[in-house]
Amino acid sequence: MHIRVPFLRSRFLGLALLLAAGTATAAGAIPADAAAPRPIKLVVNGNEIAAGSAAPYLDASGSVYVPVRMVSQLLKSYVDWDGVRKLVSVYAPNHTVKLTLGAKTALHNDKSFALNAPARMKNNTVYVPVRFVAQSLGAEVKWQSAQRTVTIDDGDPYAAGYAITTTPSMFWLDKKTGDLYQSDPSNSPAVLTGKLDFKLQEYLSLSVDKLGAGGYMITASDIYGEPHINVQYTTAYIKNKKLVDQSAVHYWQRMTPNVTRLGSQPVLTDGRTVRILNTDGTVDHAYDLAKLGGLDEAYGVEGIGAGYLLIRPNRTGLLTLVDPGTGKKKELYELLGPEDREYAKLNDVPYHGDTFTVSGERDGVIDLDYVGVKDGKHRTLTVTVKDWL
Numbered sequence: 001m002h003i004r005v006p007f008l009r010s011r012f013l014g015l016a017l018l019l020a021a022g023t024a025t026a027a028g029a030i031p032a033d034a035a036a037p038r039p040i041k042l043v044v045n046g047n048e049i050a051a052g053s054a055a056p057y058l059d060a061s062g063s064v065y066v067p068v069r070m071v072s073q074l075l076k077s078y079v080d081w082d083g084v085r086k087l088v089s090v091y092a093p094n095h096t097v098k099l100t101l102g103a104k105t106a107l108h109n110d111k112s113f114a115l116n117a118p119a120r121m122k123n124n125t126v127y128v129p130v131r132f133v134a135q136s137l138g139a140e141v142k143w144q145s146a147q148r149t150v151t152i153d154d155g156d157p158y159a160a161g162y163a164i165t166t167t168p169s170m171f172w173l174d175k176k177t178g179d180l181y182q183s184d185p186s187n188s189p190a191v192l193t194g195k196l197d198f199k200l201q202e203y204l205s206l207s208v209d210k211l212g213a214g215g216y217m218i219t220a221s222d223i224y225g226e227p228h229i230n231v232q233y234t235t236a237y238i239k240n241k242k243l244v245d246q247s248a249v250h251y252w253q254r255m256t257p258n259v260t261r262l263g264s265q266p267v268l269t270d271g272r273t274v275r276i277l278n279t280d281g282t283v284d285h286a287y288d289l290a291k292l293g294g295l296d297e298a299y300g301v302e303g304i305g306a307g308y309l310l311i312r313p314n315r316t317g318l319l320t321l322v323d324p325g326t327g328k329k330k331e332l333y334e335l336l337g338p339e340d341r342e343y344a345k346l347n348d349v350p351y352h353g354d355t356f357t358v359s360g361e362r363d364g365v366i367d368l369d370y371v372g373v374k375d376g377k378h379r380t381l382t383v384t385v386k387d388w389l
Helices: 069-075 130-136 289-293 338-346
Strands: 041-044 047-049 064-067 078-082 087-092 095-100 105-108 111-114 120-122 125-129 140-144 149-153 158-163 169-174 179-183 191-195 203-210 215-224 230-239 242-252 265-269 273-277 283-288 299-305 308-313 320-322 329-331 357-362 365-371 378-384
Touching: 064 069, 064 130, 069 078, 069 087, 069 130, 095 130, 105 130, 125 130, 130 140, 130 149, 158 215, 169 203, 169 215, 179 230, 191 230, 230 265, 242 265, 242 273, 265 299, 273 299, 283 289, 289 299, 289 308, 289 320, 299 357
Parallel strands: 041 149, 158 203, 191 242
Antiparallel strands: 041 047, 064 125, 078 087, 087 095, 095 105, 105 111, 120 125, 140 149, 158 169, 169 179, 179 191, 203 215, 215 230, 230 242, 265 273, 273 283, 299 308, 308 320, 320 329, 357 365, 365 378
16 A cells, blocks of 8 residues: 655755846846945745745856856756856756856857856855845846845746655646656656646645655645645646646545655556556556445545555545455444544544544555544554454
8 A cells, every 4th residue: 555645855956046137248237236235135926035044145247146056946947066167057847047156158059158157165155146046947037226125036837846856857737838847867857747637726825745766656636625625636647757647636625645656667647547556557456436435426545555545434434344356345434432433433633534634554464543523632543454344
């Protein structure tokens, strides 16, 4: 059985802050203030950003510098540092930027550009001229001298995610077109893998799960509505930098993500059917969830293993252990005490059904965490599959 692991963050990149205004020859230098130096204010897509300890600075030529890692955090790009060649590379969809420490030229998509200000090392941190880098990545940059403020606006066009592996792989989803890009490994130019059948609603995030050699499961989670109790999961299987298959499902109130793998096999569900794929994308098994669960609802798939599924009807919300081969099933709330059983049957806040979350599996033994109704304590129910199926 495989339990979906929440998306983790990497030390290599984040999602919110590159800045300011280094200079390319065509843009001209940023004028230096005659007044006493004040901290440079950074405004990114309308939000003022706290710079932290590695603050931007204005050099004598009038160029604003920022740490290169801020590039990845602001414009959702991947930054690679080659210490031997003193080379900084920045990768994003349709853009590859390369700067060498001290050099007065830089490359954008293999085309050379002259710089007024080169990349530099300061306090063991690589700083880059941000106007050139930001504009090369498609952002607009403005410098307000009197306010000592740099504003950057790129429209925030992508959701980004990555797999944490020995050689990380980064993905970008174009919020408008659904185009899905991949850098694999991350320090290589981004390529188009395919298009998700996706339409942005509101709050989008992207998670990535590595699946064997050249394989990835990508899930776009879009939470929307008021008070944000709707979620659309669009999940895709990527193999060797090509989108092989995908599915989408909508849930209301309960937002537990579906499992997306069984060992090294991709798993996709649209809420009505769950499909277990072979690594080449062909279907190994497909199961009718409404038929197995007995209700005409969209189902979540919260666990999967040899000879069983853990499925949950979205609106009635009772986690069910089922043998997809025989159809035998067990609603697991029935294994709780009287008060917790009553709660699972009658509760409707924040959602209908039990509070089980799958926390582990070992050789057909499943651990389910839940909160006791009477005392609010966290408990674990251990279920042996063969006892009920």
